[in-house]
Amino acid sequence: xxxxxxxxxxxxxxxxxxxxxxxxxxxxxxxxxxxxxxxxxxxxxxxxxxxxxxxxxxxxxxxxxxxxxxxxxxxxxxxxxxxxxxxxxxxxxxxxxxxxxxxxxxxxxxxxxxxxxxxxxxxxxxxxxxxxxxxxxxxxxxxxxxxxxxxxxxxxxxxxxxxxxxx
Numbered sequence: 001x002x003x004x005x006x007x008x009x010x011x012x013x014x015x016x017x018x019x020x021x022x023x024x025x026x027x028x029x030x031x032x033x034x035x036x037x038x039x040x041x042x043x044x045x046x047x048x049x050x051x052x053x054x055x056x057x058x059x060x061x062x063x064x065x066x067x068x069x070x071x072x073x074x075x076x077x078x079x080x081x082x083x084x085x086x087x088x089x090x091x092x093x094x095x096x097x098x099x100x101x102x103x104x105x106x107x108x109x110x111x112x113x114x115x116x117x118x119x120x121x122x123x124x125x126x127x128x129x130x131x132x133x134x135x136x137x138x139x140x141x142x143x144x145x146x147x148x149x150x151x152x153x154x155x156x157x158x159x160x161x162x163x164x165x166x167x
Contacts, residue, residue: 059124059125060122060123060124060125061082061085061086061126062082067127071126071148088154089129089154090121092156093105093118093121093129093144093146093154093156094118096118097117097118100115102115102116102117102135103117105131105142105156105158106131106133106158106161107142107158107161108140110135111138112136112137112138114135114137115135116133116135117133118131118132119132119133120132121144123146127145127146127147128145128159129143129144129145129146129156130142130143131144137166138164138166139163140163140164142159142160142161142162143158143161144156145158145159
């Protein structure tokens, strides 16, 4: 009787080990397949995001080599780096927000008691900036021409302005 109990316990332990092994091997296979599918999905979404970013930055000084070449100093052959130029131009444009009548480069006169200020600007190339502006209740966008003068100052000129209706 003692031998049969030990035999039954041995067989039970063997079956338990076999079922545990089968469960964990299938679980591992399932996890590997799930990981592979998730990895493929993430790589596809990353590729789509990169393509969307490339499309969005098509009109950007950072990716336009012809516009970057425009800033080459013809006398010395040195380039004015766009990494330094873009923040400098944006800073110069937004500094006009401090004027009491508002930023003059939004292309709109003050309509309400609030002045128009530029919130965000993007340097498109060697000549154009697109800027978003608001007075707190109304908002719009402006295309602004900019010029780098010989004395390294920046001058601006409003090309076109759009003011969106109140909703």
